[in-house]
Amino acid sequence: MAGSASKSFTLILLAMSFYFNSSSAARVTPQSSIDFIRTSCSTTIYPKLCYSSLSIHSSTIQTSPELLANAALNVTLSSAKSTSAKMSTLSQSHGLKPREVSAMEDCVEELTDAVYELKKSIDEMSHAKKSNFRMMISDVQTWVSAALTDESTCSDGFEGNAMNGNLKTAVRGKIVHTAQLTSNALALINNYAFRHG
Numbered sequence: 001m002a003g004s005a006s007k008s009f010t011l012i013l014l015a016m017s018f019y020f021n022s023s024s025a026a027r028v029t030p031q032s033s034i035d036f037i038r039t040s041c042s043t044t045i046y047p048k049l050c051y052s053s054l055s056i057h058s059s060t061i062q063t064s065p066e067l068l069a070n071a072a073l074n075v076t077l078s079s080a081k082s083t084s085a086k087m088s089t090l091s092q093s094h095g096l097k098p099r100e101v102s103a104m105e106d107c108v109e110e111l112t113d114a115v116y117e118l119k120k121s122i123d124e125m126s127h128a129k130k131s132n133f134r135m136m137i138s139d140v141q142t143w144v145s146a147a148l149t150d151e152s153t154c155s156d157g158f159e160g161n162a163m164n165g166n167l168k169t170a171v172r173g174k175i176v177h178t179a180q181l182t183s184n185a186l187a188l189i190n191n192y193a194f195r196h197g
């Protein structure tokens, strides 16, 4: 009787130690998440922007390459949406030359496509089945690259001297920012794909 009581006591201790071990393994300190984000961002083309835009989401990202890529896509999508909205507003400004109006309208269209591609990527990543990992990553890489191309096409429309200087500066600043976030997201997606094996 005493023997079986002590046996169950040992079992409980054993179970508890497993429980605590596994929960401490799953817990990530804030500092290790920050280190993880910094190290991952150092592989991107714009590491400072990468770190400043993603470290604020460290409690969600923890040390997961998947959540990091996902957070980078979220940040990129919200920037693309805000750039697109700003372009729409600017395209209705008074006093624009026809050439400027037409460049703005092309841009709004390209950014609408970019937003759509980024949304699709986020959706596909969150619904991917384990068995389709390669296909999911390949789709996401294709769509995010397409978004980057759309953004570059938009900013190319504002090259050249025919454009008003202030407008050009306002537009290009926003688009370059979004394009840099997109480039970083693509690098972090590639990183995730690579680590996944």
Ligand SMILES: *[C@@H]1O[C@H](CO)[C@@H](O)[C@H](O)[C@H]1NC(C)=O
Residues within 6 Å of the ligand: 057, 060, 061, 067, 068, 070, 071, 074
């Ligand atoms: C990305 O955004 C979605 C929708 O807002 C949210 O549920 C998800 O937690 C975000 N992902 C990360 C890693 O922040």
